[in-house]
Amino acid sequence: MLRSKGVMEKGLLLLLCVPLFTNIFLENKVFSALENRVLTQKIPLSSELLSSGVLSERVEAFVQDQFPFREFFINIKSDGETLLQKGENNGVYLGRDGYLFIKGTVYDEKILQENLEAIKVFEESLRDKLSILLVPPSSLVLQDKLPTYYVPVLQKDQYDHVLSALKDTGMINLEEVLTGEDQQPTYFKTDHHWTQWGAYLGYEALMHSMGKEPVDIKDYVVDKAEDFKGSFYAKYRGHLLAGEPFVYYEKHLAQLKVELVSENILQGSVFFKEHFKERDKYAAYLNGNFPLITLKNPEALYKEKVLVLKDSQANAMAPFLADTFQEVHYMDLRYYNLSLKAYMEEEGFDQVILLYGLDSVGEESSLGKLKY
Amino acid sequence: MVFSSITFLFYFLPFTIGGYYLLPKSMRNGWLLVMSLVFYSFGEPIYVLIMIASILIDYTNGLFIEKYRSHKIYPKIFLLLSVALNLGLLGFFKYGDFFIHNVNGLFSLNIPLLKVSLPLGISFFTFQTMSYSIDVYRGNTKAQKNIITFGTYVSMFPQLIAGPIVIYKDVERQLMHRQETRHNFWAGVERFVIGLGKKVLLANSIGQLFEEVKAMAPETLTVAMAWLGITAFMLQIYFDFSGYSDMAIGLGKMFGFEFLENFNYPYMAKSISEFWRRWHMSLSKWFRDYLYIPLGGNKKGRGKTLRNIAVVWVLTGFWHGAAWNYLLWGIYFAVMLILEKEVLMKYLEPRGSFVRRLYTLPILAFSFVIFALEDLKHMGSYLQLMLFQGPLVDEAVLFYLHRYGLLLLLLFFTATPYPYQMYVKIKAQGPLGKMLSVATLSVMFLLSLAYIVDGAYNPFLYFRF
Numbered sequence: 001m002l003r004s005k006g007v008m009e010k011g012l013l014l015l016l017c018v019p020l021f022t023n024i025f026l027e028n029k030v031f032s033a034l035e036n037r038v039l040t041q042k043i044p045l046s047s048e049l050l051s052s053g054v055l056s057e058r059v060e061a062f063v064q065d066q067f068p069f070r071e072f073f074i075n076i077k078s079d080g081e082t083l084l085q086k087g088e089n090n091g092v093y094l095g096r097d098g099y100l101f102i103k104g105t106v107y108d109e110k111i112l113q114e115n116l117e118a119i120k121v122f123e124e125s126l127r128d129k130l131s132i133l134l135v136p137p138s139s140l141v142l143q144d145k146l147p148t149y150y151v152p153v154l155q156k157d158q159y160d161h162v163l164s165a166l167k168d169t170g171m172i173n174l175e176e177v178l179t180g181e182d183q184q185p186t187y188f189k190t191d192h193h194w195t196q197w198g199a200y201l202g203y204e205a206l207m208h209s210m211g212k213e214p215v216d217i218k219d220y221v222v223d224k225a226e227d228f229k230g231s232f233y234a235k236y237r238g239h240l241l242a243g244e245p246f247v248y249y250e251k252h253l254a255q256l257k258v259e260l261v262s263e264n265i266l267q268g269s270v271f272f273k274e275h276f277k278e279r280d281k282y283a284a285y286l287n288g289n290f291p292l293i294t295l296k297n298p299e300a301l302y303k304e305k306v307l308v309l310k311d312s313q314a315n316a317m318a319p320f321l322a323d324t325f326q327e328v329h330y331m332d333l334r335y336y337n338l339s340l341k342a343y344m345e346e347e348g349f350d351q352v353i354l355l356y357g358l359d360s361v362g363e364e365s366s367l368g369k370l371k372y
Numbered sequence: 373m374v375f376s377s378i379t380f381l382f383y384f385l386p387f388t389i390g391g392y393y394l395l396p397k398s399m400r401n402g403w404l405l406v407m408s409l410v411f412y413s414f415g416e417p418i419y420v421l422i423m424i425a426s427i428l429i430d431y432t433n434g435l436f437i438e439k440y441r442s443h444k445i446y447p448k449i450f451l452l453l454s455v456a457l458n459l460g461l462l463g464f465f466k467y468g469d470f471f472i473h474n475v476n477g478l479f480s481l482n483i484p485l486l487k488v489s490l491p492l493g494i495s496f497f498t499f500q501t502m503s504y505s506i507d508v509y510r511g512n513t514k515a516q517k518n519i520i521t522f523g524t525y526v527s528m529f530p531q532l533i534a535g536p537i538v539i540y541k542d543v544e545r546q547l548m549h550r551q552e553t554r555h556n557f558w559a560g561v562e563r564f565v566i567g568l569g570k571k572v573l574l575a576n577s578i579g580q581l582f583e584e585v586k587a588m589a590p591e592t593l594t595v596a597m598a599w600l601g602i603t604a605f606m607l608q609i610y611f612d613f614s615g616y617s618d619m620a621i622g623l624g625k626m627f628g629f630e631f632l633e634n635f636n637y638p639y640m641a642k643s644i645s646e647f648w649r650r651w652h653m654s655l656s657k658w659f660r661d662y663l664y665i666p667l668g669g670n671k672k673g674r675g676k677t678l679r680n681i682a683v684v685w686v687l688t689g690f691w692h693g694a695a696w697n698y699l700l701w702g703i704y705f706a707v708m709l710i711l712e713k714e715v716l717m718k719y720l721e722p723r724g725s726f727v728r729r730l731y732t733l734p735i736l737a738f739s740f741v742i743f744a745l746e747d748l749k750h751m752g753s754y755l756q757l758m759l760f761q762g763p764l765v766d767e768a769v770l771f772y773l774h775r776y777g778l779l780l781l782l783l784f785f786t787a788t789p790y791p792y793q794m795y796v797k798i799k800a801q802g803p804l805g806k807m808l809s810v811a812t813l814s815v816m817f818l819l820s821l822a823y824i825v826d827g828a829y830n831p832f833l834y835f836r837f
Binding site: 013017018078082147151301 | 373377378379381382383385386415577579597765767768769774776778779812818819821823826827831
């Protein structure tokens, strides 16, 4: 018979039962803001679950997600990796000055080819009306912030491949535009997006290629929100890694009207500042991602109507485009399920801008909807 | 269910231990049997029937072999039945598709594949039950009359899915009269935590390095990268497998069992034959006792000895998986062992430990390339790189060395007996030493937990066995 007289021994055994009790008596957590995903929940036992042999995986996912002090443990792991000098956690590298970089994935050959083909065909039907900007991953641009000895071969190859495939489309080479910039950070340290400063450089290049005058960023007021921990941080994590200031440039546009699909919101700015209180501060631009957003600014520099086909990278450019064009429509093909062609014919745009992160071209199948 | 999971650590294990010690002694084997079947069916809901059938059949075989002991033919028939059934199970589930695939290729046939998944731990429990029938036949042990006791032996969850292979006669007494003590229980907890740390903190961490090297196309690799990669794999598989054995032995202790050791610092070996006396010892012992010695061992002249070595090692290789690389792996060891025995030993014997390890480790490194890379073409190019056929170094090697250097040093040190010796010495230094050891184990456990909760990388290498 096991006689554990020692208080410590009994205590240790009881500690082992803590997760069991918390799972039975406490309510499940539903959402993890940091990871931006719904946590695994209890589900009723079904015969399908039993026979398919996935029961154990499902249960393990549940007890892992609902483990008491889960975030604390996850941060401990990340700190361990940092102390071991591994400089990597969950596919994100730690570079110099607190910059994080995504390891990057090998693009799906089929998706990549289809997307490139779709873009080329799309360009042939629009010609000079179309501008293409693809935001390269930060590891291509911030060479001096990369981890020691790290050469992002994969990402360089993939970017160059896309660039050469689209060389006849007049694609603006953002790698060239952004590289060497040292006045202001062009990318966030902890997030996969470019900063508004980076987006401004892209905007300038775009205006030049269109033969138009860019608005001057000096007319904008600089402000910041504190302690931004972006998507890279959510993967890397740890107590040892600090947040960064979220710097933004704002100009009051008195007549600007922003429409988010059905909701009709009038305001003088593209910023939805309530997001500065949340983890995902980047969602302050245009309130995040919507199938369709239209900005109307009668006081804009050019009386033109522009369509931006985009992913979230385009949002940081919104403050400048709103100031430049009388009407800008942002369409996110991941969520917009009606006919693009019908919409374009109905609206009759003067300019079309294709603005995506490079990874979307290699991984996002919704680009197949590019049809005109 | 793997040991390094929240489900096991915080639900299955406390429940099983709690039930075990609340029940009277007479019911404890029954409880272990039931919980083992629960453990097994959690990952393999249907295959648990194979396990139950295997228990019933070998139980009956054992009884009949003993009952008709004086008869001339019956015991042989029942032994054959047991061996045929166990090998049949293995053959069907593990090797069936491999043979069909190769026969199809050889004769351009189109026999459909079986496409059955491999029942967990089948390589282990079939070897255990075979050893039981053989030992009963040889009269080395009595047949087990109590089916619950026998079922407990076959299905016991601590060693069910990744060994060690426990021989029935080694635990026969413990199955029926074991004395659980508080001291042994905590010794078991200690051993388990050490094993968990080896698996989760050490093996998984270094495993990522080899995963990355393996994913790179061989044309892009350099000589240094190939050696770095396979070093990482050697460390990964050692800490993973020996960590798993530690956990099994520790769990056994918690329930009053003493299993034999399975690893003894294999990378300290000074020859290939010594390596196999230190690596997966329960498997080498099984092959020695139930194959090598029955074949005549080294007592029937030089020719037969060499043949026996060859047979045993080809089969040892094939036991590890139904693929050509495992067969090649066995053949490689057969050749190296014969070469060592016949030629090299006389040059090695007079040398010091350092030189002898310098000879042993690279030979092992090549063997693990064969083991780790199932794709023969990939394996070929990798081996060429290991033989300095290619560019020597590039920046990528520096990058990985920079990131994994500290971990590698830590693992080199931990693969020697010194850290554990230090731990034991500190523990013996009175109450303070004891507190230090408890603190060390607690930190190890919490760290392991942090890695498990993050759940990003927790592979299990032995589902193929």
